[in-house]
Amino acid sequence: MVFHPPVQIISKVGDAGKGKCALPIWNMILRGFMAGAYIAMGAALATVCSTGVGAMLGAGFGKFILGAVFPVGLIIIVLTGAELFTGDAMFAPMAAFKHKVSWAAVMNLWIWVYIGNLIGSIVFAYFMAVGPLTSWSAAGVGTATIYGVTAVNIAAGKVSYVGAAALWSAFIKAICCNWLVNLAILLGICADDAIGKIVGIWFPIMAFVSTGFEHCVANMYFIPAGLLTQPYLTADQAAGIGAKLANLSWVTMWTNNIIIVTIGNIVGGMIFVGVLYWISFKKDIQALE
Structure with missing residues (x-):
C-alpha cells in the first residue's frame, strides 16, 4: 500500500477543494443527492443491524454494531466521488486557505x-x-416492523435536545463528529488502493457513530425515517417509545437538532481539521508547491 505523507495529504485536500468549488450548481446538487442517499444507506443498515442487540448483549455492544456497519455510506462516497457537506466543510476552506x-x-x-x-x-x-x-397487509394497512420501531425511537432521541444545555451538548457532539469524519477522509486520502482507503475510513467513522456524536446529514435520514414511519406505530409500540414521541416533528427536526448540529459540524471540519492542519503544515505545503 502506498502511503502519502501528511504534507501531501493536506495539499491534495486543497486541490480537491478547488475542483469541488468549480462544479456547476446542477452537479453539486446531483452529487450531493447521491451522497445524502449513501449516508442514508449506512444509517438504514445501522438501524436494522443494531435492533435488539443492546437488550441481548449490552448497550455498549449495541452501539458498536451501530457504528461498525454505518461507515459503508462514507466509503461509497469517497470511492465514487459524491459530495458530502460535512467533508466539504474541510475541503472547500482548505482551498480558500491556499488562495485557490x-x-x-x-x-x-x-x-x-x-x-x-x-x-x-x-x-x-x-x-x-x-x-x-x-x-x-393485503388491504394496504401498514404496521411498523421491529426495525421501524427502532427508527422512530432513534428519531425521537435525535430531537430530544430541549433547552440551552441540551443544545450545547448537541453542538459539542457535532464538533466531535465532524472532527472524526474529516480525519477519516484524510486517512482515505493517505492510501491509493481501495482496501487502504476503506480501512482508513472505517475506524474514525465507527468511532463517531459508536460514541454517539451528531452528524447533520445522517440526521437528515434518521429523523425523517422516524417521522415517516411514526404513523404506522401501533398503540403498544408508541407506548413503548414513551413521552419523547411528543417532541418528534418536522419543525423540531430543525430547531432541536439539524441547525445546531450543522453549525457544530462546520466548526469540527473547518476549524479542528482544516485550520489546525493548515497552520501545522503551511510552510511545508508552500515549499512543496
Whole structure:
C-alpha cells in the first residue's frame, strides 16, 4: 500500500477543494443527492443491524454494531466521488486557505451540496419507511416492523435536545463528529488502493457513530425515517417509545437538532481539521508547491 505523507495529504485536500468549488450548481446538487442517499444507506443498515442487540448483549455492544456497519455510506462516497457537506466543510476552506478559491465559492458549494444531501437523505428515508420499516397487509394497512420501531425511537432521541444545555451538548457532539469524519477522509486520502482507503475510513467513522456524536446529514435520514414511519406505530409500540414521541416533528427536526448540529459540524471540519492542519503544515505545503 502506498502511503502519502501528511504534507501531501493536506495539499491534495486543497486541490480537491478547488475542483469541488468549480462544479456547476446542477452537479453539486446531483452529487450531493447521491451522497445524502449513501449516508442514508449506512444509517438504514445501522438501524436494522443494531435492533435488539443492546437488550441481548449490552448497550455498549449495541452501539458498536451501530457504528461498525454505518461507515459503508462514507466509503461509497469517497470511492465514487459524491459530495458530502460535512467533508466539504474541510475541503472547500482548505482551498480558500491556499488562495485557490474565494470564500463566496466556498459558501456556494456548501449551500448546493447541503440541499442535495437533504433531498437524497429524505428520498431514501421514504424508501425505507414504505419498505423494511413497515409491513403491509393485503388491504394496504401498514404496521411498523421491529426495525421501524427502532427508527422512530432513534428519531425521537435525535430531537430530544430541549433547552440551552441540551443544545450545547448537541453542538459539542457535532464538533466531535465532524472532527472524526474529516480525519477519516484524510486517512482515505493517505492510501491509493481501495482496501487502504476503506480501512482508513472505517475506524474514525465507527468511532463517531459508536460514541454517539451528531452528524447533520445522517440526521437528515434518521429523523425523517422516524417521522415517516411514526404513523404506522401501533398503540403498544408508541407506548413503548414513551413521552419523547411528543417532541418528534418536522419543525423540531430543525430547531432541536439539524441547525445546531450543522453549525457544530462546520466548526469540527473547518476549524479542528482544516485550520489546525493548515497552520501545522503551511510552510511545508508552500515549499512543496
